[in-house]
Amino acid sequence: MVVRWQVLPLRPMSLDPLQSVLASAVQAAFTHHFSKELDVKLIGFQQTRPEFEGDVTINVFPFLKLSGKGPEQTAQAIGEHLVANVPVVVRFNVVKGFLNLVIADTYWLEFLGNGESDHLSFPSTGKKVMVEYSSPNTNKPLHLGHLRNNFLGHSVSRILQTAGNEVVRVQVINDRGIHICKSMVAWQKFGNGETPESSGTKGDKLVGKYYVEFDREMKRQIEGSITSGRSKEEAEKEVPILLEAQAMLLKWEANDPEVRALWEKMNGWVYEGFNSTYTRMGVEFDKLYYESQTYVLGKNDVLEGLKKGVFYEKDGAVWVDNTPEGLDEKVLLRRDGTSVYMTQDIGTAIKRFEEYPGLSKLIYTVGNEQDYHFKVLFLILKKLGFSWADELFHLSYGMVDLPTGKMKSREGTVVDADELMEEVVNEARASGEQLSKLDEFSEEEKTALFEMIGLAALKYYLLKVDPKKRMLFDPAASIDLQGHTGPFIQYTYARIRSLLRKAGTMGTWSHEYMVTWPLLPEERNIIKLLHQFPGVLAESAARLDPSSIANHAYEVVKAYNTFYQSIPVMKEEDVSKRAFRIILSAAVATNTKKAMWCLGIEVPERM
RNA sequence: GGCCCCGUAGCUCAGCGGAUAGAGCACGUGCCUUCUAAGCUCGUGGUCGCAGGUUCGAUUCCUGCCGGGGUCGCCA
Structure with a gap:
């Protein structure tokens, strides 16, 4: 390998x-x-x-x-x-x-015989790894880009866990700053006291609505002031509503009780909304960091670095010089002594290693537009002399493009996460009802199943591609249930489970099989693929890449379907052949469930 | 302009030093008195962006060019 x-x-x-x-x-x-x-x-x-x-x-x-x-x-x-x-x-x-x-067949059979218990469980590495993902701003709802981020981070966490590591899943919620102040100002001005309850709107959507409202009003004001004779630059700098937002940010920093109360209220709405989105996505976190608490971090570390001569002062600001490493100079503390984004990231990293002393890896799941930022961040921490600086890793993933081009929140071309999940589940329902295989299902069971299938389609679609690469989101393909898709894998699993239920009632279950006939090519192919799984998982963990597991899981079920189509299992009359094929089927099911778990995808007993 | 990433079938993607480059979708074909047809079978479809170089061997590594994207704030 x-x-x-x-x-x-x-x-x-x-x-x-x-x-x-x-x-x-x-x-x-x-x-x-x-x-x-x-x-x-x-x-x-x-x-x-x-x-x-x-x-x-x-x-x-x-x-x-x-x-x-x-x-x-x-x-x-x-x-x-x-x-x-x-x-x-x-x-x-x-x-x-x-x-x-x-x-020799005996090798493959022996592998299959004790494989289920052995090859799917990895010994502990004794290592603790932190994975950061999601980390949204609280001024607008989650969108398609967040879905790739969350599914990726969540899957990588599970892969690392499966590979024997202890994993701490975290995110930093960007709950303060000019962006949320914009929503707050707009809500104060135009909201008329609207709440999620009064309007029946999901909290994050409501706050996002006022963020858009702010932008609209700002443009209106700029245009107005240009018509009354101001230059564009002047108009943009002095637009009243933006000044209001900036003033509000200052008040927030000064702990103004009224501003803080409004901030708490609106963020509370957002969290309620986010929580329902996260629940539906099926992602979890062990610890949440809030920027309102971490943004003060880093300042002292930078000042200490200044004292040690790692940084230098120019025009009253504190700088780092990364030109020897082929990068640029960068401000770490403004002339007025306040922090920049980089400063907090320095402080937050330090804090995390203090809170989790045994941490052997810290992985940031962040889009590749921040490649440069992380290069600089890691370099600075190294210059500050932290031994763990080499263990920092930016899991940099490509953007998600739409057939219509790039997503732009201001232009309304974002794909909303909630809407997308809803759509994909509806599509699963439409196809499922049409197949009319689910007559015995209660309404609740159906709903749960379609939820499972729809999300599998979406997750698999986003995870089967190499995370590093930019990818095209084709709405039609993402809700596809056939071919190289999550539901196809689920379907194969359900098929096997059905078979195994029958095997159970027919009493043919036996591990005491004797094989005196040559393995069929179809059987051999499956075992060989199962045999590869530990290597695939190890590679996936080493490269933080769920796509290899996704693709391997697909290959396994594809091989199984080929087998299933032409070779009898329960209808095989030879008892030992039948027993062997049942065991083979069970092994595929176990492997599939495990692989899908690594991707954060559930598998149904029937579908 | 500097730096970084990406160009593989009509479309979306695998493959990343080795044999005649693989899937899915789309298109054409055959298979349900048989364990779930959300399946299986067969077929059509490729100068692996272009040009050099390294190598016994390059889609894979190196250089240049072309095309696409990202990034270079005392923004976050």
Whole structure:
């Protein structure tokens, strides 16, 4: 397995046990035939292509310099040695420089036999990791971009947890600042005392409405003052409503009781709204930080840095010079002594490591438009001499584009998170009702099922793509329930569960199976895929990338469906074959449930 | 302009040093007296942005160019 970059080191445990056996055998074979030491790093394993016989393929091209023989000869020699000395290697064939190995059925069966308990549980790493995600502003509702952020952060937390880490999930709620003051001013001016209760509007939506209202009024005022002869610059600087918002921010900082009360009230509305959105999304947090409490942090750290000569003073402001590292200079404390965004981030990071002394990693799930910010932040903390500065990681994900272009909140082209979830669930309902397979379901059961399916569609759609990459959100594809989708995986799971229920009542459950027949290719493919799971999970954890798990889960169920379509399970008359296929099916179900759990997606018993 | 990221089938994405580059959608085809057809089968479809370089071997690594995006505030 090749991991180009990794955040958490891979543990040897997670390496494929078959590969480690083969690797040392290949080394032994090489020494035996060519009297030279072969570096393990040269041994690359890959899946044998379906057009050739074999399970595992070793490419011998890298060995040729050492062996001094041609590719066929080298491969032949190693192949013969493996068959003679490694019990699980039963046959081999050589195609060009590729040594295709056939692994014994007994190996796959043994893996399947104790695999369920073994390969799905990872030993503890003893490490504690903090994952920050979500971190919204409180002046407007959550949108599509937040969904990618939340699903990603939540999934990464679960993947890290599954891989044996203790995970602390946190977010910083940006509850103070000019943005919320804008909503507050607009509400005071135009709200007429409107509340979520009085208007039947969700709290975050209501506050967002006044944020938009503010913007509208501001534009009106600017235009008005331009018509009455002011220059554009003048008009923009002196627009009365903005001055009011700025004045309110100052009052807030001065702890003005009235302003604080309004702020508490409106933020309270927002939290109520957010909570219902988070609940529906199915994401959780262990600890919430509020910017109103953290924004004062960092100042002393910066001043200390100044004393130590890490920073310098210019024009009354405190600066850091990152030009030696190829970056720029950056202000950390304004001339008036107040903080900038970077200052609080410095302080918050320090505080977190104080609160969680054993923390071995701090991961920030934040969009890639802040790549530069985090580069600078991490560098500053390093310059301040914190040993943990190397353990900071920016999980930088790409933006979500719409077919119509970029989302712009001011232009009303944002996709609202609540609306999107509603839509996707409605679509699941529409398709589900049409299939009329759910006659035995009560209304409540149906509602729960459609909720599960709709959210699976949305989550899987957003998680199957490499997080680093910008992605296009196609509304039609996101509610698709067929093909490479979450619901397709759920469907396969439900199918298997149905099968297993039947198996239970028919009393054919038995782990005491004897296999005296060769595995069918369809069966073999499934086991091989299940066998890869630990490696996929380890890679996913190392790279903080749910997409590899998402794609692997899809491959597994696809292989299962192919099997299911053409090979009888319950209808198989041979008792031991039947038992084996039931166990195989159960293993797929267990694996699927686990993989989907890592993605934050639930799976239904029936659908 | 400096720095960073991305260009793979009509569309959305996998693959990231190795064999004739894979999925899904879309399009065409066949399969429900059989364990859930939200499924399966077969087919159509690609100068892996372009040009060099490194290598036995490059979609994958390096350089340049073209195209798209992001970012460079005493904003957050």
